[in-house]
Amino acid sequence: MNRISALLDGKRVDRVPVFQFALGFCARNVGYPIAAIYQDPEKSLQAQLWSKEMYGWDNAPFYGYASYGSWEFGGPIEFPSSELQQAPTIPYFPVQSEEDIKGLKLPAVKRAGMLPFAMEFSQLQKRLDLPITVVVGGVFTLAGNICGVDRLCRWMLKKPELAHQIIRLSTDHILDVVQYWGETFGAERVIPYILEPLAANQIISPGQFEKFVLPYEKEAHEKMLSMGIKHILCHICGEQNLNIPFWEQIPMGNPGIVTFGKEVNLATAIRHFGDKCIIAGNVEPRILQEGTPQEVYEAMKQCVIEGKDSPRGFIAMLGCELPPMAPPYNVHTMMKAVNDFGRYS
């Protein structure tokens, strides 16, 4: 039984499904360098499929990373070269000044940055009849990856027109990518993954969210859905409590999947999103790396108990990426807790 597909189709499942946001961990798990997950679509898919089989996770493999945007808009990207590096990073940003924005063009989606890798990965997903996913944005995080979040923050207050300009480009780029995926695979098969950690209240205020994120994110989601996309997975990472009234206004599909970090408790998430979205979250990733198996078991048990009766369904998940260096036994223990407490009668 594909539990996550069943929830998306509005069907009942036998137990809470598990979405493991695991990339570097899968590479290490099968003996590949972490960079292989991001640079080699075939190895990336293998590593994720083998790890899924080994641990019993429910989600399909996916390709992408949070620092998406720099490379695609003409800047650099660095792939992990040691075990201390978790994911690709941006050594410097393609937009360093107001002048740079003037020369900024929307990337050609068939050629830019990592998109050829992502397309190759999605072709493999299609060949294996897996859900087709594409990781892009959100609008604010993508903008921050183009010009640097500190520069974006300064512009929001000092030169808001520049901030709007760059977030506009981010929004249009996201829509270009999703349209390309939709045309290639059929929009109804594609699930866009929106990652929006930089829009958290650790960085911006709810007022700034309302002004600089809400209109663009809302437009992007509405247009994706009008293309025929059925479900959007939106990873609302970090402290987002003050942004919740705005996130609620953004359509996610029917149902969407909204995934939370530890900062938003599951009762709050269910109260605001449970009637229209599948809720996913929210065990702190650090516990998987630093905690004892008992602590992992207890944390996942609480998570499953709190979330499992959410009206449109619940997915057990960490609040963000599974640490690549997490002890394998802790990952096993996480699954054990879901199997022990996540069953539906």
Add this chain to the structure above:
Amino acid sequence: MTSKERTREIIKGLYDAVVAFDEGKVVELSHTVLNESVDPYVAVVDGLASGMSEVGDRFNKMVYFVPELLLCSDALYAGLNILKPAILASGGKAAVKGSIVLGVVEGDIHDIGKNLVKVMFEAAGWTVHDLGRDVKLQRFVEEQAKTGSEVVGLSALTTSSMLAMQQAVHMIKSSNPKTRVLVGGAPINIDVAKKFGADGYAPSAGTAVAEAARLVKH
């Protein structure tokens, strides 16, 4: 000689301009300090630095967020750039509260948090030796030894790079057991800080200075 009332007015103006992230006003008032022979040291401590302390409080209370904090720090530095040379030229010396070596550990290039911490320490009168980001662990040891800093501050954003912290703490302590190590960053909490052997933990940029001051006292 500027009257006490005028001096208070100028210093209050500097304080307010930092809090309002009005860089232009800070520049204007800093020149006024020099033109009207107000003590530049007092202007820095009671005006600029005191304003930045209020900014830190507002950040802790989620009244201010990173955009405001960045612009306040720009205003602070604009004033310091004008007033610090005057303090040195007059033979005056800023009372240094302490010295800290600061950096983002090896494997991690996310430095916005570290940069905010740096501002708060500088505003509070500490000497900051900023090693930047993705810092080889031995560099923390070397810089502490070279500068004799009482505190080393380590930052990390990812669960992978945070693993370097434990090793860094060990290396720093092995080189100089009296050095106090302060850690911070998204995946860190007080339990992890203790597990890694750090002396202190700061959950935010706004709390780091107070925590470092506490460590130095003990």
